[in-house]
Amino acid sequence: MTTPTDVDVPSVPEGQAAALEARDIAVTFRGRGGGGQARAVDGVDLRLGRGEIVALVGESGCGKTTLARTLLGLERPAEGTVLVDGEPLNYSSRALKAYRRRVQLVLQDPTGALNPRHTVYEAVAEGLRIHGLTDNENDRVAQALSLAGLRPPERFFLRYPHELSGGQRQRVVIAGALVLNPDVIVADEPVSSLDASVRGEILALLLRLRDELGLSLLVVTHDLGLAWNIADRVAVMYLGRIVEQGPTEELLANPKHPYTRALLSVVPEMGRMEQVVLAGEPPDPTRIPAGCRFHPRCPVVASGEAAALGIEEKCKGQSLPLLSPAGAHSAACYLPASAESVS
Amino acid sequence: MALLEFDDVSVTYRSRGADIPAVRGVTLNVNAGESLGLAGESGCGKTTLTSTVLRMQPKSAKVTGEIRLNGDNILDMTWGQVRALRWAEASVVFQGAMHALNPVQKIGDQLAEPILLHSKVSKKDADRRVGELLEMVGLPARRADAYPHQLSGGQKQRVMIAMALACDPQLIIADEPTTALDVMVQAQVLNVLQGLVKELNVGMVFISHDLSVLSSTCDRIAVMYAGKIVEQGPAADVFDHPQHPYAGALAGAFPRIGDTRYRYSPSGLPGDPPFPGDLPSGCTFHPRCPVAVERCATTEPSLIQHGSHQTACLLVGSEIA
Numbered sequence: 001m002t003t004p005t006d007v008d009v010p011s012v013p014e015g016q017a018a019a020l021e022a023r024d025i026a027v028t029f030r031g032r033g034g035g036g037q038a039r040a041v042d043g044v045d046l047r048l049g050r051g052e053i054v055a056l057v058g059e060s061g062c063g064k065t066t067l068a069r070t071l072l073g074l075e076r077p078a079e080g081t082v083l084v085d086g087e088p089l090n091y092s093s094r095a096l097k098a099y100r101r102r103v104q105l106v107l108q109d110p111t112g113a114l115n116p117r118h119t120v121y122e123a124v125a126e127g128l129r130i131h132g133l134t135d136n137e138n139d140r141v142a143q144a145l146s147l148a149g150l151r152p153p154e155r156f157f158l159r160y161p162h163e164l165s166g167g168q169r170q171r172v173v174i175a176g177a178l179v180l181n182p183d184v185i186v187a188d189e190p191v192s193s194l195d196a197s198v199r200g201e202i203l204a205l206l207l208r209l210r211d212e213l214g215l216s217l218l219v220v221t222h223d224l225g226l227a228w229n230i231a232d233r234v235a236v237m238y239l240g241r242i243v244e245q246g247p248t249e250e251l252l253a254n255p256k257h258p259y260t261r262a263l264l265s266v267v268p269e270m271g272r273m274e275q276v277v278l279a280g281e282p283p284d285p286t287r288i289p290a291g292c293r294f295h296p297r298c299p300v301v302a303s304g305e306a307a308a309l310g311i312e313e314k315c316k317g318q319s320l321p322l323l324s325p326a327g328a329h330s331a332a333c334y335l336p337a338s339a340e341s342v343s
Numbered sequence: 344m345a346l347l348e349f350d351d352v353s354v355t356y357r358s359r360g361a362d363i364p365a366v367r368g369v370t371l372n373v374n375a376g377e378s379l380g381l382a383g384e385s386g387c388g389k390t391t392l393t394s395t396v397l398r399m400q401p402k403s404a405k406v407t408g409e410i411r412l413n414g415d416n417i418l419d420m421t422w423g424q425v426r427a428l429r430w431a432e433a434s435v436v437f438q439g440a441m442h443a444l445n446p447v448q449k450i451g452d453q454l455a456e457p458i459l460l461h462s463k464v465s466k467k468d469a470d471r472r473v474g475e476l477l478e479m480v481g482l483p484a485r486r487a488d489a490y491p492h493q494l495s496g497g498q499k500q501r502v503m504i505a506m507a508l509a510c511d512p513q514l515i516i517a518d519e520p521t522t523a524l525d526v527m528v529q530a531q532v533l534n535v536l537q538g539l540v541k542e543l544n545v546g547m548v549f550i551s552h553d554l555s556v557l558s559s560t561c562d563r564i565a566v567m568y569a570g571k572i573v574e575q576g577p578a579a580d581v582f583d584h585p586q587h588p589y590a591g592a593l594a595g596a597f598p599r600i601g602d603t604r605y606r607y608s609p610s611g612l613p614g615d616p617p618f619p620g621d622l623p624s625g626c627t628f629h630p631r632c633p634v635a636v637e638r639c640a641t642t643e644p645s646l647i648q649h650g651s652h653q654t655a656c657l658l659v660g661s662e663i664a
């Protein structure tokens with residue numbers, strides 16, 4: 001597949017350890033108000049190759065943030081393993097501290113992430129101080145700010161968050177992550193609270209960090225346009241599971257799973273596509289439906305197409321295996337289009 | 344006569360002894376059964392402009408020009424007359440309003456409040472109306488018994504829209520009604536709003552910084568920059584063929600999925616919007632404009648008709664373009 005720009009899309013050679021990998025991860029919470037146990041993440045295999053940008057997409061409440069936090073060691077999985085460079089994540093507090101230097105989290109709302117009483121310099125230097133990196137502090141902060149596009153960096157040192165625009169604040173947050181020279185950045189909705197005009201600038205920055213520093217990036221979002229803009233691969237999550245994954249071009253040009261198709265059809269820029277607006281709210285992780293977890297909302301079932309194809313029984317009763325986390329485009333669905341991936 | 348007419352409206356805030364011209368001479372119309380999208384980045388004056396319709400701007404703000412609702416100038420009205428307009432003729436879904444629901448009151452009771460206030464109906468009739476309103480926005484009538492914390496963000500946003508509809512207004516102003524909602528819920532809310540415009544023949548002003556949302560929901564789009572309209576026209580035209588460089592940047596910020604020009608090539612607009620208290624000379628966009636020429640720094644363009652659009656750019660329609 002060719003792209004108009006000459007970006008070298010890194011392919012992860014089989015066998016090489018991924019920067020970060022989830023193997024059959026489940027994360028549970030005690031249900032709210034005495035309800036049952038919530039399986040916010042319910043069996044996920046996900047792989048982030050070195051220098052790769054993966055977009056994790058899905059609607060609100062599907063478990064994206066929980067999965068991201070688990071990959072960062074902030075949440076401990078009830079089942080399964082997080083692998084870092086092929087080694088299981090070590091949850092001792094010393095190992096975790098070292099790990100969090102290498103894997104940085106960038107959050108959605110830059111205003112909430114910054115202390116209003118700290119200058120830009122202090123905000124960026126904070127990570128260095130936590131990790132005891134006290135030499136050359138000034139240079140390191142300056143370098144991180146300019147990498148994040150705040151140039152000349154010295155002009156920003158003494159500013160406070162309220163003196164910055166939303167986009168500049170998000171750059172400060174990103175600089176705070178970069179200052180520790182991480183290998184991996186996990187960005188949770190990095191542009192959703194920003195103005196349209198700023199969004200492209202921040203996405204271009206993330207892309208440049210990959211191209212210039214070889215960073216691996218996991219971007220959590222409900223925005224498929226963002227995936228088209230920067231991601232090499234997309235993983236679509238529904239109710240705690242990855243239901244479709246594959247290279248961005250293939251997955252977005254030819255979505256197999258009815259849920260992905262619905263998500264794609266409601267992107268406003270897809271105005272000319274027939275909309276499939278799923279009724280109701282995202283379902284409840286305390287009550288995951290049997291069979292295919294999407295079946296109560298699946299338009300293929302509702303329209304009778306599943307019955308006509310003879311798959312309705314399976315949709316409603318037979319659970320689907322986990323998707324392999326890398327490689328070819330695949331979907332967890334009984335429709336013939338995805339059959340080879342779930343045979 | 345249009346339902347709502349802004350006629351050369353300016354709004355100037357007075358802050359710490361300085362004048363802040365947040366809206367500078369805006370002329371715009373909205374007809375019944377029509378939706379107008381108002382776009383532009385944070386601080387360009389969208390909320391300030393629309394707050395004048397029900398005279399909700401702060402006391403420190405000075406408003407000039409005329410704002411006419413069904414032909415009557417709102418600035419000439421007494422406060423009593425303005426209050427009578429609220430809910431019954433024009434209502435607002437405020438920016439971030441879903442957080443303003445009272446957490447300890449059932450949503451049905453909150454919805455009934457404006458109805459009981461504005462029409463002489465029994466509590467029972469008001470409750471029936473509440474049920475109708477909820478169904479209008481795609482929620483079952485029995486959700487009237489729910490408390491806000493029992494609803495998702497999208498459901499709360501739909502309750503706010505139901506509330507705006509409570510007294511059958513002719514005009515609805517929706518200020519960022521879907522920002523912070525995810526795409527599927529956003530689609531549900533947008534469908535509700537579009538349905539209202541077409542089925543109830545209301546006029547709508549829909550504020551968003553997301554041009555792609557406006558293009559899929561509205562009939563027309565007006566793009567604001569630094570307190571002025573810089574482009575306006577039919578929604579699809581403005582989104583697909585923007586003429587003003589700023590509108591072009593906004594439209595380009597949202598990739599067309601599948602279009603290879605956007606692949607690995609996110610596009611944004613460098614720089615920050617100007618502070619309204621300290622505006623650049625000439626075309627206020629010139630410090631950020633990718634195609635600015637020398638005279639852009641000295642000559643302020645006015646809004647001129649070009650084909651189906653009105654555009655305020657020295658280069659649009661001229662030889663250089």
Ligand SMILES: Nc1ncnc2c1ncn2[C@@H]1O[C@H](COP(=O)(O)OP(=O)(O)OP(=O)(O)O)[C@@H](O)[C@H]1O
Nearest residue numbers: 029030038040059060061062063064065066067285
């Ligand atoms: N600490 C917690 N205790 C109980 N339930 C939780 C907790 N954190 C998350 N959940 C539940 O787990 C599910 C997944 O939540 P998560 O925040 O991971 O979703 P998300 O995909 O990131 O959603 P959003 O797009 O809204 O950020 C939700 O049903 C949520 O209510």
Ligand SMILES: Nc1ncnc2c1ncn2[C@@H]1O[C@H](COP(=O)(O)OP(=O)(O)OP(=O)(O)O)[C@@H](O)[C@H]1O
Nearest residue numbers: 356358363365384385386387388389390391401619
């Ligand atoms: N009460 C006030 N006093 C002084 N300045 C104000 C006041 N309210 C708003 N402003 C200024 O007026 C300008 C326009 O603000 P407004 O809220 O109308 O923008 P907006 O387009 O709605 O932005 P957003 O997308 O962030 O909601 C901004 O520069 C803002 O700082």
Ligand code: SF4
Nearest residue numbers: 292295298315333334
């Ligand atoms: S397996 Fe069946 S219910 Fe699930 S997505 Fe496919 S068609 Fe729909």
Ligand code: SF4
Nearest residue numbers: 626629632639656657
């Ligand atoms: S008038 Fe000049 S600066 Fe303004 S938008 Fe047009 S080209 Fe750009």
Ligand SMILES: [Mg+2]
Nearest residue numbers: 064065066188
């Ligand atoms: Mg989240």
Ligand SMILES: [Mg+2]
Nearest residue numbers: 389390391438
């Ligand atoms: Mg506003």
